[in-house]
Amino acid sequence: MQRTLYFIRHGEPRETGRLLGSTDMPASASGNEQVHVQLEACDGIAQVIAxxxxxxxxxxxxxxxTTGLPLQIEPRLSEMHFGDWDGERYDTLWQSARVPGIGDFWQSPWQHTPPNGESMSAFHLRLYDWWQQFTATPSPINAAIVTHAGVIKQLLAIWLALPEGYDTHLSRLEIGYGGMIQVSVYFDEHGQVWPKVVF
Structure with missing residues (x-):
């Protein structure tokens, strides 16, 4: 059995230049249009998750x-919570002398947690738990998932079976606003899940 999943990053927010983790800033009209175009391009989907x-x-x-498709809201697909940094402008964060700083986090995110924020291990675990639950029962239903760049990058690590604590891909992959990654999920005769990232 096989299902196709389309992971779409949200569109450009109304204000850029800020670290938007759990900060609930809406997308701009053009940002929403970016995602709408991608959703229309998803082939044979029967569900949308956001x-x-x-x-x-x-x-x-x-x-x-407009399409009559069911929508599921999934809190575990929220972006990482950056604590005291959340919603702040990047230029302010880079000028701060506070330790750890944003530079420490970008260089070693598993070793440095944003002040009063979510650790990378906790972020990874909630996405791992979601993925395990989501794929626990074989299903042929194709779905589109509208989420965040950080979420998609963590899921990529899970799909590619990268070792826990590996972070090189975080700074070397760019998922633009409205960007989409397709994943084919195969279920073998034993129910084991085999995800394949499709370019």
Whole structure:
């Protein structure tokens, strides 16, 4: 059995230049259009799943209202929570002398947790748990998932079976606003899951 999943990053937010983790900033009209175009291009989907944050949920909901497809809101697909840094401008964060700083986090995200924020291990674990639950029962239903760049990067690590704590791909992969990654999921006769990233 096989299913196809389309993971779409939210569109450009109304204001750029900020670290938007759990900060619930909506997407701009053009950002929502970016995602809407991608959703229309998803082949044979029967379900849409979205992060609860407005920049993901709003366009997913609007698309489902026009197509009649069911929408599931999944809190575990929210972006990483950056604590005291969340919603701050990048230029302010880079100028801060606070330790750890954003530079420490970008260089070693598994070793440095944002002040009062979510650790990388906790972020990874909630996405691993979601993926395990989502694929626990073989299903032929194709779905589109509207979520965040950080979420997609963590899921890529899971799909590619990268060792826990590996972070090189985080800074070497760019998933632009409205970007999409297709994943084919195969279920063998024993129910084992074999994800394949399709370019």
């Amino acid at each position: 992060s609860p944050l407005q920049r993901c949920q709003a366009v997913a909901r609007a698309f489902c209202e």
